[in-house]
Amino acid sequence: MAIELQYSSSLNGASFLLFELKQVLRLKQLGLTNQEIRQKVKEQNQFQFNNQGRINRALPSVMRRAETIDDTLVSLMLEGSIDIAKIINLYAIMKTDLLFFEFMDEVTGEKLRNNDYLIEKKDINLFFTYKAEQSEKVASWSSSNIEKLKRAFMNVLFESTILRTRKGKELNRLIIDERIKNHLTNIGDARFIRAMGE
Template sequence: MPETAYTARTNNAFVLTETIRVAELMHLGATQEDIRQRVLVEDLFQLRSQVSRERALQTVLKRLQQVPEKYIQLIATGNPDTRRLTILFLILRENRLLRELIAEVLLDKIKAFDYLLTSADLRTFFEGKREQSSKVAAWSDSTYKKAASNTILVLINAGLLQPMSPRRNYQIRVVSVPSPLRQQLLADGLGHYLTLMLDI
C-alpha cells in the first residue's frame, strides 16, 4: 500500500452522482473539454454556483485521472453497489487518513465483534493522528474538523457506517463487494482493498 501523505480533504467528499455522470461521459469517449463544457456551461451537475461546479468537477476529474478504463466502466455501467464501492476504492487510493481509520479502528472493532463506533473512538483516533503527524498537527482547527467529518461522511456515503442515536455514534456495516469489482481488484493485485472496504 503506497504511503501517501496526509491531505486535508475538506469538501466534495464522495460526489457520487457527479462522479457517475463524468464516468459515463468518459466511457462514451468524451474529451476533458467536452466534459468541462457539459458541467460548467450546461450545468450537468445541477449546481447553481459556478464555484461549486468548478470545485466538484475538479474533485471528480482528479479522482478519475490515470484510472484504468475498467474502473471507469464499472462506475459508468455498474449497479448502484458496484458504482458506490468503486468510487470508495478510488477515494481509498488517495486518502491515507481514511485507510488508517478503517485499518486501525473499524477492522479492530470488527475482529472483537464490536460493531459500534462511538464519538469517543473517533476522537481518540483523530487526536492520535495529530500527535503522530506534524502535517496533521499543523492543520488549523477548522481544517482538522472538516477533514475529520468528511472522512466519516465518505464511510456513511459508501454504506460502511450507519448513523445512530445518540448523535455521532455509528453502526459498522460489513459489506459484500460486488463480483465485477472484486474480480477486477484481484486481477490487478489489489485484493488488500477488499479488506479496507469491510468485505471480510
Template structure:
C-alpha cells in the same frame, strides 16, 4: 496505486460526490475525452452548481478520482447495482485522499476484522491523535478542522453504504457487491485497501 502522498483536510469540502462521479464516468464510457469532460463540467454545468469556482473545484477533484480507476471499474460504477457503484466510488476516494485511506485501513478494516461494528467518537479521536503525532501538518490543524473531518467521514461512510445509524449508535457494515468487482479489486494488488473494502 494511491496518488495522494500528503495529508490534506480538503475532503471536508468534497465529501463523497457519488452522483457527480457517476455522471462523469457515464460520459467517459460514451467516449468523451478529458478536454470534452472539462467542457461539460465548466460550460454545460454538468454538476449543476452556480459558482464557477465550485465547478472548477469539482472538476479537479472528480477527474482526479476518475483517473485512478481503470476502464473496467469506470464502467462497473455506472452499470452495476447501487452498492457496487458506491463502493467503486469509495475506492476512488480512498486512492486520492491519504487521511481517509489510512482511516479505512487502520480503523474501519480493523474493527470489521475483529467484529467490533460500533464506530464511536473515541475511534476518531484516537485516529486523529495518532496522525497528529505522526505529522507536523496534521498537528497544525485546528480542533474545528478535526470536528468537520469527523462529520464528513461519517457522512461518506453513510452514503457509501458502510455505516448505518441506529438511534445514537453507528454500526459498520460491509456492502454486498458484484463478486466480479470484488475479484477485480483483489487482483489490483493493494491488499490493505481491498481488505478494508471487501474483506480477506
C-alpha cells in the same frame, strides 16, 4: 501510474460525489479529454450544483477519482447496481485520499474484521490525534478544519452504507461483489478490499 499521496483535507470540499463521478466517467467514455470534461461540467452544470464555487471545489477530486478507475471498474460502475457503484466510489476515494484510506484501514476496517460494529467519537478523535503526532501537516491543521474532516469522513461512511444511519454509531458490513474483489486483487489493490472490512 502510481500517485505518491500526501495527507490532505480535500475531502472537506468533496465528500462522496457518486452522481458527479458517474457524470465524469460517462463523458470520458464518449472520448472527451480531461480539459473538455472540465469545461463541459462547468458550462453545462453537469453536477447540477446551484453555485459555481461548489463545482470548483468538487471537480478536482472527482477528476482524480476518475483517473483511478480502469475500464473494468467503469463498466461495473455505470452498468451495475447502485451498491456496486458505491463500493467502486469508496475505492476511488481511498485510492486518492491517503488519510481516509488509513482511517478506513486502521479504524473502520479493523473494527469490522474484529466483528466490532460500533464506531464512537473517541475512535475518530484518537485516529486524528495519532495522525497529528505522526505528521506535521496534520498537526498544522486548525481544529475547525479537523472537525469538518471528521464530519466528511462520517458522511462518506454513511453514503457508502458502512454507517447504518447518518447520526448513528452502528457499522454495517459491506457486501462486495465478487467481480470487484477479483479485479482489485488481480490489479494489486487487495488492501482496499481489506480496508472495507473484508
